[in-house]
Amino acid sequence: MLEDNQPRQTGEDSESRNEQPASSARRSFLRTTGLSTLGAMVGMTIPFEGNMPFGVVPVMAQDSGEDLMSGKSGLTLLGDRPLNAETPAHLLDDDVTPYERMFVRMNGLVPQTALDQDAEGWTLAIDGEVETPLELSIDDLKSQFETVTNRLVIECGGNGRAFFNPGASGNQWTTGAVGCPEWTGVRLADVLNKAGIKDSAVYTAHYGNDPHLSGDPDKNPISRGVPIEKALEEGGMIAWEMNGEPIPAFHGFPLRLIVPGYPGSASQKYLTRIWIRDQVHDGAKMTGYSYRLPEHPVAPGTEVPESDMVIMTVMPVKSLITFPETGTEVATGEPTEVRGHAWAGNGDVQAMDVSIDFGQTWQKAELDPAPNLYSWQRWRADVTLPETGYYEVWARATDKDGVMQPPVVPGWNPRGYGNNMQHRIALVAT
Amino acid sequence: MTYFSTMGGYIAVASMFLAAPAFAQGYDPMAAMRQPPATMQDGDEAVQLDPELGNLPDTEGAEETYYQCTACHSTAIIKQQRLTDARWDYLWTWMVEDQGMYDPEDGTRETVLSYLKRHFSSEPRPAESEGASD
Numbered sequence: 001m002l003e004d005n006q007p008r009q010t011g012e013d014s015e016s017r018n019e020q021p022a023s024s025a026r027r028s029f030l031r032t033t034g035l036s037t038l039g040a041m042v043g044m045t046i047p048f049e050g051n052m053p054f055g056v057v058p059v060m061a062q063d064s065g066e067d068l069m070s071g072k073s074g075l076t077l078l079g080d081r082p083l084n085a086e087t088p089a090h091l092l093d094d095d096v097t098p099y100e101r102m103f104v105r106m107n108g109l110v111p112q113t114a115l116d117q118d119a120e121g122w123t124l125a126i127d128g129e130v131e132t133p134l135e136l137s138i139d140d141l142k143s144q145f146e147t148v149t150n151r152l153v154i155e156c157g158g159n160g161r162a163f164f165n166p167g168a169s170g171n172q173w174t175t176g177a178v179g180c181p182e183w184t185g186v187r188l189a190d191v192l193n194k195a196g197i198k199d200s201a202v203y204t205a206h207y208g209n210d211p212h213l214s215g216d217p218d219k220n221p222i223s224r225g226v227p228i229e230k231a232l233e234e235g236g237m238i239a240w241e242m243n244g245e246p247i248p249a250f251h252g253f254p255l256r257l258i259v260p261g262y263p264g265s266a267s268q269k270y271l272t273r274i275w276i277r278d279q280v281h282d283g284a285k286m287t288g289y290s291y292r293l294p295e296h297p298v299a300p301g302t303e304v305p306e307s308d309m310v311i312m313t314v315m316p317v318k319s320l321i322t323f324p325e326t327g328t329e330v331a332t333g334e335p336t337e338v339r340g341h342a343w344a345g346n347g348d349v350q351a352m353d354v355s356i357d358f359g360q361t362w363q364k365a366e367l368d369p370a371p372n373l374y375s376w377q378r379w380r381a382d383v384t385l386p387e388t389g390y391y392e393v394w395a396r397a398t399d400k401d402g403v404m405q406p407p408v409v410p411g412w413n414p415r416g417y418g419n420n421m422q423h424r425i426a427l428v429a430t
Numbered sequence: 431m432t433y434f435s436t437m438g439g440y441i442a443v444a445s446m447f448l449a450a451p452a453f454a455q456g457y458d459p460m461a462a463m464r465q466p467p468a469t470m471q472d473g474d475e476a477v478q479l480d481p482e483l484g485n486l487p488d489t490e491g492a493e494e495t496y497y498q499c500t501a502c503h504s505t506a507i508i509k510q511q512r513l514t515d516a517r518w519d520y521l522w523t524w525m526v527e528d529q530g531m532y533d534p535e536d537g538t539r540e541t542v543l544s545y546l547k548r549h550f551s552s553e554p555r556p557a558e559s560e561g562a563s564d
Contacts, residue, residue, distance in 0.1 A: 078506065079504060162464045163465075165552065166514050169511055171510060174464070213529070214530050425458070425459065
């Protein structure tokens with residue numbers, strides 16, 4: 001089940017309100033002329049008919065995937081249309097993130113093919129700056145290339161956006177737009193090399209079959225890409241299974257590209273085409289402020305010109321405390337296990353430290369090696385809270401180059417990307 | 431009533447600081463570092479959410495905003511924002527140029543933008559800054 005945050009109203013409760021707002025006459029006019037006929041026009045019930053504006057008729061009656069959310073457990077819903085939901089830290093304790101705990105980031109609508117789990121006739125095109133353009137069925141992928149299984153972190157580039165001040169636009173993810181499922185598929189590099197990458201190749205361009213939120217078939221909700229060097233590097237996959245099952249509807253059925261270490265948006269869901277380009281890709285959400293950072297550091301709230309925004313690539317080092325749950329009571333003077341995961345966009349994490357005194361002193365945590373490149377790594381530490389009272393545990397990962405997570409929100413940027421501040425939980429010693 | 435609102439989450443946290451003397455179980459130090467809640471005041475008046483308009487705060491422009499802005503997505507993505515005025519102006523253009531939003535020429539833009547800037551702003555607020563408490 002999902003937890004809907006209950007709104008607290010200020011002033012009187014709307015249900016006890018008797019007066020109609022002055023605008024109600026116009027509102028009912030809009031309703032009767034514009035909205036009630038919508039269902040009749042497309043011959044079915046419209047799930048969000050009440051939300052449709054005057055004069056707009058949905059181009060296609062597409063399921064937003066809302067019913068499927070019942071398969072997710074304990075996630076916090078940020079938006080119902082499009083569906084966006086994140087996972088509280090204590091529910092991310094598994095080494096391999098199960099489906100129920102995997103965050104949902106939809107840029108568009110869930111495609112009907114994914115909702116129906118129907119991969120009939122699905123093909124993946126590899127074209128552009130290649131020697132031999134390929135058109136591969138899922139069976140071709142399975143038979144022509146070596147199948148591999150890897151645990152790979154998927155993290156939204158905007159994870160942590162909620163902590164930027166002034167606010168940054170987009171879904172206000174706190175810490176839970178991340179997960180590390182196990183993916184089965186083929187190596188991206190194997191497929192690209194089979195097509196034969198020409199010297200003129202600069203960037204990949206990814207396409208899926210998910211409809212734009214407006215229903216306009218000529219618009220892509222998202223089409224991002226990565227430098228060709230990154231695409232050919234170890235780690236990239238074209239996957240058809242997540243945790244040993246066909247990839248669920250929210251996560252990209254039937255094929256998903258995985259480009260680990262980069263913002264999750266580079267890992268195109270519902271993958272139909274990888275176009276190899278001779279220039280930096282300029283598809284939907286590649287340009288403007290989307291997944292871009294200011295070229296030079298800016299003061300919080302600065303209006304940065306578009307020309308100064310550069311594409312975000314490698315995700316910063318990060319960690320989570322997944323046990324115990326924040327606010328837990330623990331025994332004073334006795335060791336308490338705290339644990340979690342650490343990961344970095346540039347590969348293995350080198351060290352993990354925790355503090356129980358607001359970052360004044362740090363103790364080393366045990367850090368397990370990664371089961372494979374770009375998986376998150378388990379860490380554990382015993383902390384002993386010396387006297388009764390309120391404590392915070394702060395967690396700090398260090399990447400392979402010695403770069404550590406900062407205690408505060410790093411570089412403000414207009415869209416709130418790349419916040420890797422240290423995660424903190426409360427413990428109460430009793 | 432059950433409906434989606436991330437705003438509720440912020441407000442619950444804010445009132446915990448104001449009212450609760452001790453830290454409740456489940457206290458989250460990360461929550462204290464988030465953006466403050468939407469401006470639920472209109473001058474001195476507390477404002478209510480309108481369930482018929484996707485729980486937008488019921489002040490002038492709520493209706494125009496609702497009908498202009500919910501063709502593609504619900505109000506949830508709007509209510510999550512705390513932005514500078516310049517970012518709201520930019521987002522209007524982005525909705526029109528990149529996402530295909532209908533651009534009315536009748537003053538709706540001004541009404542909607544002033545509504546958005548009133549409730550979902552990160553600009554320094556007038557003295558009512560603690561107005562979200564109950």
